[in-house]
Amino acid sequence: MKTLFFEVLNTLVRLTHFETEGARLIRDELNMRIPLEELANQFRKEWEDRYNVLMSKGVYRSLRQLARETMISLLRKYSLSLSPAELDYFGNALSSLVVETSELYPDVIDAINALSQMNVPMYILTNLDNDIAKKILLRNNLLRYFKGVVSSDLTKTGKPAVKIFQAALNRAGVSPNDALIVSGLVEDVIGAKFLDLKVVFVRRVDVQLPVKPFYEITTLSQLPEIINKINQ
Known part of the structure; x- marks a missing residue:
């Protein structure tokens, strides 16, 4: 057997609209004046790039850590940065979104x-x-x-x-x-x-x-x- x-x-x-909902959360919480679609595409790219680099190197990251690192590199594109506590918040919030958008x-x-x-x-x-x-x-x-x-x-x-x-x-x-x-x-x-x-x-x-x-x-x-x- x-x-x-x-x-x-x-x-x-599958995750339905994870990138869009993630971008919406980021935009609303940080009061960013950026078209949702642009932010969603950028968020998807940063997330996938980070994940692929980790995977190719065989390096471990928890989902929350991946979310934190994605936030750091994403916000760098818009000349923004967050405190460790804010990064923790987004790490948890984006991880919860993975659950909520699962179908x-x-x-x-x-x-x-x-x-x-x-x-x-x-x-x-x-x-x-x-x-x-x-x-x-x-x-x-x-x-x-x-x-x-x-x-x-x-x-x-x-x-x-x-x-x-x-x-x-x-x-x-x-x-x-x-x-x-x-x-x-x-x-x-x-x-x-x-x-x-x-x-x-x-x-x-x-x-x-x-x-x-x-x-x-x-x-x-x-x-x-x-x-x-x-x-x-």
């Missing part, structure tokens, strides 16, 4: 239900902070299906670093042979290769994959059938 490790983002949920993909409930009825052990393995991941799952009525959450803030390392995958295997008490990573993130496909972990890549967004995953699916409804096949 394979144990499944699910990513949250681009797999179970389940329409195929999730049926697939997770089916896997649960098959008694497939399921865990969450995510670069999100533990409390953020749990709040997203709670908000979408999914937490009860998972035996545990392995997150980058608890392991102090983020995907694609080997250490977070190793921590997940240790938590579940399984070997790489008995595990499957289910994710729509490129960093899972990259990181899992180091441990010969098999990845079921969920193509939620159009991205280039540097290595070929074990399986590629377009909807989670294909997953129970794949698991049945593997377990036979």
Whole structure:
């Protein structure tokens, strides 16, 4: 029986209007006279640039720290700066927005239900902070299906670093042979290769994959059938 490790983002949920709502919060709180769309685009760019640099270096940052660093580089563009307390406020506020703007993909409930009825052990393995991941799952009525959450803030390392995958295997008490990573993130496909972990890549967004995953699916409804096949 394979144990499944699910990513949250681009797999179970997508963030709807996160950049716009983040920009709105920043603009309103700081009284900035900038078109919302311009600020949202700049916010998205700074967020993605920071995340990609961290990922390429295998450096860990909590979501709140990522939000703080994004704020620093974003406001530098507008010749603004914040005190540490203000940065903490935005770190928390933007992290809460990740929860509030999360929306389940329409195929999730049926697939997770089916896997649960098959008694497939399921865990969450995510670069999100533990409390953020749990709040997203709670908000979408999914937490009860998972035996545990392995997150980058608890392991102090983020995907694609080997250490977070190793921590997940240790938590579940399984070997790489008995595990499957289910994710729509490129960093899972990259990181899992180091441990010969098999990845079921969920193509939620159009991205280039540097290595070929074990399986590629377009909807989670294909997953129970794949698991049945593997377990036979």
